[in-house]
Amino acid sequence: MTEFRFDIATKDGGARRGRLQTAHGPAETPAFMPVGTVGTVKGMLPDHVAETGAQIVLGNTYHLMLRPGSPRVKALGGLHKFMGWPGPILTDSGGFQVMSLGNLREMSEDGVTFRSHIDGSKHALTPERSTEIQDDLDSTITMVLDECTPWPVDEAGAASSMRLSMRWADRSRAAFRARPGYGQFGIVQGSTFPDLRAESVAALAEIGFEGYAVGGLAVGEGQQMMFDTLDVTTPAMPGDKPRYLMGVGRPSDIVGAVARGIDMFDCVLPTRSGRTGKAFVKGGELNIRNARHVEADIPVDPDCACPACRQFSRAYLHHLFKAGEMLGPILLTWHNLQHFQDLMRGIRAAIEAGAFDTFQSNHQSAKAAFDSKAD
Numbered sequence: 001m002t003e004f005r006f007d008i009a010t011k012d013g014g015a016r017r018g019r020l021q022t023a024h025g026p027a028e029t030p031a032f033m034p035v036g037t038v039g040t041v042k043g044m045l046p047d048h049v050a051e052t053g054a055q056i057v058l059g060n061t062y063h064l065m066l067r068p069g070s071p072r073v074k075a076l077g078g079l080h081k082f083m084g085w086p087g088p089i090l091t092d093s094g095g096f097q098v099m100s101l102g103n104l105r106e107m108s109e110d111g112v113t114f115r116s117h118i119d120g121s122k123h124a125l126t127p128e129r130s131t132e133i134q135d136d137l138d139s140t141i142t143m144v145l146d147e148c149t150p151w152p153v154d155e156a157g158a159a160s161s162m163r164l165s166m167r168w169a170d171r172s173r174a175a176f177r178a179r180p181g182y183g184q185f186g187i188v189q190g191s192t193f194p195d196l197r198a199e200s201v202a203a204l205a206e207i208g209f210e211g212y213a214v215g216g217l218a219v220g221e222g223q224q225m226m227f228d229t230l231d232v233t234t235p236a237m238p239g240d241k242p243r244y245l246m247g248v249g250r251p252s253d254i255v256g257a258v259a260r261g262i263d264m265f266d267c268v269l270p271t272r273s274g275r276t277g278k279a280f281v282k283g284g285e286l287n288i289r290n291a292r293h294v295e296a297d298i299p300v301d302p303d304c305a306c307p308a309c310r311q312f313s314r315a316y317l318h319h320l321f322k323a324g325e326m327l328g329p330i331l332l333t334w335h336n337l338q339h340f341q342d343l344m345r346g347i348r349a350a351i352e353a354g355a356f357d358t359f360q361s362n363h364q365s366a367k368a369a370f371d372s373k374a375d
């Protein structure tokens with residue numbers, strides 16, 4: 001059986017070029033994980049997701065526990081078989097979605113009780129229950145249940161929230177069933193307060209996990225504050241374990257976070273933007289619904305190898321969106337996933353070449369050039 005491993009091949013400044021080894025195969029890092037919320041990366045066949053270069057995808061515990069339910073997924077052979085994705089799957093704990101239910105949920109030391117957004121039925125999510133559901137799903141990487149601290153928050157509020165998450169991390173770890181090639185990640189909280197982040201890292205390292213995530217960022221604090229928080233957080237995190245920045249983000253967020261030692265990312269941006277007619281290109285995003293594309297007989301990105309760019313023009317994609325044809329969202333989702341995986345490939349190659357600084361400044365120049373002509 002494959003051991004769960006993380007090997008760092010080379011570093012360039014703070015950036016790390018590594019590889020995860022899991023029971024379900026490897027993933028080269030820095031890695032971007034497409035989000036497969038309810039057991040599907042919306043609009044994409046698993047083979048097509050893999051074709052873009054993605055090696056690991058994310059599944060959402062909250063959605064899958066409500067529908068179709070984790071015992072059913074387990075009975076059907078686990079999430080890999082159920083959704084036709086044999087590679088590694090990371091599942092979140094369900095906490096983030098539950099916390100965002102507002103007055104439909106109630107928090108206590110034990111966990112969260114909430115009402116389903118689907119049928120109003122009552123459910124409880126505790127550290128133990130979340131871990132058990134992720135076990136049912138046969139998740140390659142299980143996340144601990146944490147409280148996603150809202151932002152802004154004062155230091156006392158951030159401290160009590162973080163300490164609750166650390167007690168939950170301890171309980172999540174106790175409930176985790178260790179198996180070769182499977183891992184569980186702890187989640188660093190503490191909002192934007194350096195002392196709290198340090199306390200959280202120390203508490204998690206004391207428990208001991210196969211990897212560590214940074215949570216509670218990209219919640220409205222802005223890019224600079226996110227980078228400032230990473231600057232004081234990642235150097236304290238165990239150096240030989242993968243680091244995952246949850247829910248991030250835009251290409252410029254990813255590049256800046258890699259420079260600060262992050263190895264893994266997930267975000268709904270490429271898939272969600274694809275469904276609403278936004279296409280990522282060098283330096284920014286195009287809105288394909290914009291009237292200036294109506295006769296544009298050029299691809300979204302001439303350097304992109306995805307089917308949307310290889311076979312079709314901006315004018316055709318514009319037409320599909322105007323006509324409400326389902327092929328439009330499918331093609332732009334594919335393109336955006338390809339764009340993000342090409343970005344990660346470029347990042348990995350730059351780190352290997354010891355040229356990540358140049359990569360980063362080129363990326364910033366492209367963004368500045370794009371912003372100056374705005375779509």
Ligand SMILES: [Zn+2]
Nearest residue numbers: 304306309335
């Ligand atoms: Zn493309």
